Amino acid sequence: MHGYEIANSIQRISNDVLQVEEGSLYPALQRMLIKGWVTAKWGTTAGNRRARYYQLTAAGRKQLDVEMSQFERVIGAITRVIEAV
Amino acid sequence: MDWLRELTRRLKMLTLRRQFDADLEEEMRLHLELRQEEQLRSGMTANEARAAARRRFGNATYLKEESHMAWGWEWFENAEQDVRYGLRVLRKSPGFSAVAILTIALGIGATTAIFTVVDATLLHPLPYPQPEQLVSIEYDFTGVGARDVGMSEPEWHVRILIVAPNYFALLGVKPLIALVSGGKGNSQPPNCDVLHDLPRVWRSPGSCKLLKNLTAQRSHGRGRRLLLNRS
Numbered sequence: 001m002h003g004y005e006i007a008n009s010i011q012r013i014s015n016d017v018l019q020v021e022e023g024s025l026y027p028a029l030q031r032m033l034i035k036g037w038v039t040a041k042w043g044t045t046a047g048n049r050r051a052r053y054y055q056l057t058a059a060g061r062k063q064l065d066v067e068m069s070q071f072e073r074v075i076g077a078i079t080r081v082i083e084a085v
Numbered sequence: 086m087d088w089l090r091e092l093t094r095r096l097k098m099l100t101l102r103r104q105f106d107a108d109l110e111e112e113m114r115l116h117l118e119l120r121q122e123e124q125l126r127s128g129m130t131a132n133e134a135r136a137a138a139r140r141r142f143g144n145a146t147y148l149k150e151e152s153h154m155a156w157g158w159e160w161f162e163n164a165e166q167d168v169r170y171g172l173r174v175l176r177k178s179p180g181f182s183a184v185a186i187l188t189i190a191l192g193i194g195a196t197t198a199i200f201t202v203v204d205a206t207l208l209h210p211l212p213y214p215q216p217e218q219l220v221s222i223e224y225d226f227t228g229v230g231a232r233d234v235g236m237s238e239p240e241w242h243v244r245i246l247i248v249a250p251n252y253f254a255l256l257g258v259k260p261l262i263a264l265v266s267g268g269k270g271n272s273q274p275p276n277c278d279v280l281h282d283l284p285r286v287w288r289s290p291g292s293c294k295l296l297k298n299l300t301a302q303r304s305h306g307r308g309r310r311l312l313l314n315r316s
Contacts, residue, residue, distance in 0.1 A: 004116045022120070023143035026113065030155035034094055036087070042108075045115075052112045 002043075002051035003029070029054060037063050098156045109152055117142055214257040 001009065007022040032038045037060030043053045056064070098105055117138050124134035139145070175182040210216045225232045 002115070003112055004119045007116070019141075021143035022116065022141050023113065023145055023148040026109065026148055027151040027155050030152045034091060034156060036090060036094065049115060050111065051115055052108065 002045070002053050004051075006054065032060065035063070036060070095156055095158070099158050099161070102153070102158070105156075106149070106153065109149055113142075113145055113149065117145070212258070219256075 003022075003025055007020070007025055010018055010020065029038065029040075033040060036057060038054045038056055040052050040054050042050060045051045117135075120138035120141060121134045124137045125131065129137065142148075211219060213219065
């Protein structure tokens with residue numbers, strides 16, 4: 001996916017709940033490129049325009065698992081605290 | 086080895102950073118244009134669509150800078166800029182630059198020279214036992230107006246030192262090669278074989294001749310030693 005598609009899919013999948021400042025996607029992508037979590041390749045869009053496509057790497061997938069389990073731990077903890085009230 | 090790959094990626098960005106900035110610019114422009122087209126389709130005017138796309142995107146200039154800086158070369162680029170600016174200023178006023186460079190060069194040179202002397206004379210003790218007991222005796226010949234005349238033999242520039250026989254015993258050192266010649270009742274000429282162990286400059290026929298001359302001149306009277314120092 002290229003940047004615009006990523007921004008759109010975040011919005012679509014979250015049912016418009018998550019609306020980030022779209023441009024802030026790009027610094028984040030740079031950080032992931034540095035870490036080797038994604039790779040970037042220039043390609044052409046359906047409308048025949050040049051766009052940079054990002055793809056998750058194996059290392060990126062592994063990092064995603066790490067982040068997910070951490071996130072789930074925090075969410076679980078918050079849920080338990082709220083339910084106890 | 087992850088850090089190595091990361092460093093490689095960072096270095097690659099550094100070498101291609103003009104391309105990097107152009108690429109980033111292009112992909113952000115595409116993003117804005119696609120968003121703008123989407124807004125147009127939803128019935129906005131061109132101006133409204135552009136403004137909406139920009140609003141959703143955020144501050145593009147700032148984000149471009151942040152993307153660039155994420156690669157961590159800010160310090161390098163700043164230093165590069167400073168150096169360039171410095172060189173430009175230096176080139177603009179060559180007279181001032183020359184004076185400044187000369188001043189610094191002389192300053193460094195003088196400091197180095199002084200330190201070398203201090204290092205050799207004060208910081209490193211003489212390589213003899215009880216160096217603090219060694220004294221230099223000087224004398225004034227008031228009759229001929231000579232002052233501070235050393236009482237020992239001068240050191241020869243070719244590093245041949247002609248000394249009294251007890252010189253080495255006094256200093257407690259052993260010469261690398263010493264030649265005793267012209268002692269009492271012993272005036273045999275020096276053997277040039279001793280020169281063979283020395284660096285090549287000493288092994289020429291000229292050196293041998295010099296050696297013989299020196300010892301011949303000095304061989305009358307007391308016993309003399311000729312020291313050829315390896316250093």
